Amino acid sequence: MALDRQAHGIGVRDPMPGVTYPPADVLARYVQAGALTRETLAGALVAAFERHRDRPAIVGPQASLTHGQLDERSDRLAAALLALGIRPRERALFQLANSAELIVAVLACLKLGVIPVCTLASHRELEIGTLGRQSEASLWFVQGDDPRFDFTAFAERLRPAIDSVREVVVVGGEPRTGQHGMEALIAAQPHREAQRVARAAIAQLDPFQVAVFQLSGGTTGVSKLIPRFSNEYLFNMRAVLEAAARRAPEVCFCGGPFLHNAGFVLHWGPALLLGGAIAIGKDLGAEGLCTLFLRERPTWAYLPKPLAIRLADGLRARGAVLDSLATVMTTASAAYVRRELGARAINIYGMAEGIVMMPRADDPFELIDASVGAPLSPLDEVRIVRAGSAEALPAGETGELLVRGPTTLHGYYPADERGRNPFIDDGWLRTGDLMQRVRIGGRDCYAFKGRLKDVIKRAGESIDCDEVERALRDHPAVADVALVGVPDARYGERACACLVLKPGAAAPGVAQLGEHFARLGFAKFKWPEFIHVTTAFPLTPSGKLSKPLLREQAKAAIEGDHKEQQP
Known part of the structure; x- marks a missing residue:
């Protein structure tokens, strides 16, 4: 069957062990329908760079690059990685802030056929250790100039636990012994030779091969790896452009992590294919967001509700009006965005496992406010x-x-x-x-x-309740625990640890629980933000824990505490 597929140019040439590829008949159906082509994601991006070489690709206070410059820098980094011994189909971990450098690094990997593992800067020992070993990553990009956390020391300390990692590349700041500065790697590669190396690598890429490992929502502990294939991911991005009727010239702002599936496939990836620009700023407070939006004038934006609130606050403080936004994509906050920012806003639904739903450009507000639209593709x-x-x-x-x-x-x-x-x-x-x-x-x-x-969604991040509950049961004061999400106007939900204490034990505070989770190596967004102590959990008629009732009890207790604290 594999030989028959290849005779028609359909299917992966050299399957990776451990990857489940779509069946031959399924692939053939989507190829015949025109969804899956022989074009690779990296090839399509380079073609777009060549068409739009002089247009802005990155704008903002920290960096400004044209499409041609973005292409050149990623070529040079791809050549540098190859010179370090990194080869196609090897995997790369990422712990970088949203930045031009992150996009350069991802593009370099795509050009070389190195597979980005879409890890986050917020991940710590538990997540990075598990995902690094699971993916057998050989390359690790880390932020070198974050004032809140020393990623270079973290990589040095954790590297022996991920024995497949051979190279660590540092963005900003100074690399430690045995690590490489990304800027120095780029500077050491002559442009023309790097371009030749990168184009030769792209020519060898397989459109049916894994391009990216996305992360599951993490409802069974640490996230699982989701293989997304080169021509399939490209199709997903183009379907977004068509469904949303996005047109050049475009300036895109992505308010979530760039390596989240939403950021990658709905926002900055399609923007580059379109020849648009990506507005990037480090300061995402009310003042910083307001300044970035008024200066760079995004036409398309992804704004989780916390950022929408900050932007509205910043504009209100200045008495400014933002008239550039054509569309804002959000989750369950479209009516708020439309009211506060005066922009057309749509609610979306999606998952890294593939499906995306969204309203179309001409859908009425009634549909937008009451639904997440329809799937991208027929x-x-x-x-x-x-x-x-x-x-x-x-x-x-x-x-x-x-x-x-x-x-x-x-x-x-x-x-x-x-x-x-x-x-x-x-x-x-x-x-x-x-x-x-x-x-x-x-x-x-x-x-x-x-x-x-059983998952809590906090500002776009998924918190697996079972994973957190298992960790809480190891706390010396805890006899029993249940984690519930309580509604929050900014973040959607926040985690509340409902505790039954051991006899004679004192209730831990939020800070003490934070220390417990830090010792276990949990990402901070998973730490409980509220504690509700009770003597027993509410039960269903069949004798099982009733989380809906417990959630209401915790919500009432938190609201009561807030009222007591008010003067």
């Missing part, structure tokens, strides 16, 4: 079923969302017991999310109704 298939079953539900009923399509995951990496997804059947992926199919303004669309999974 090739995306959607079913609403009774939770945990295959029983289809009629329109209007809430059920579990099942998806299948050209971007849908076929198996986590590596494809061992941990990588097998028990929720995949005949290509259908069980998302664990609750949706309702509705018809508004004559169009079929979908309304997000919650999650089956």
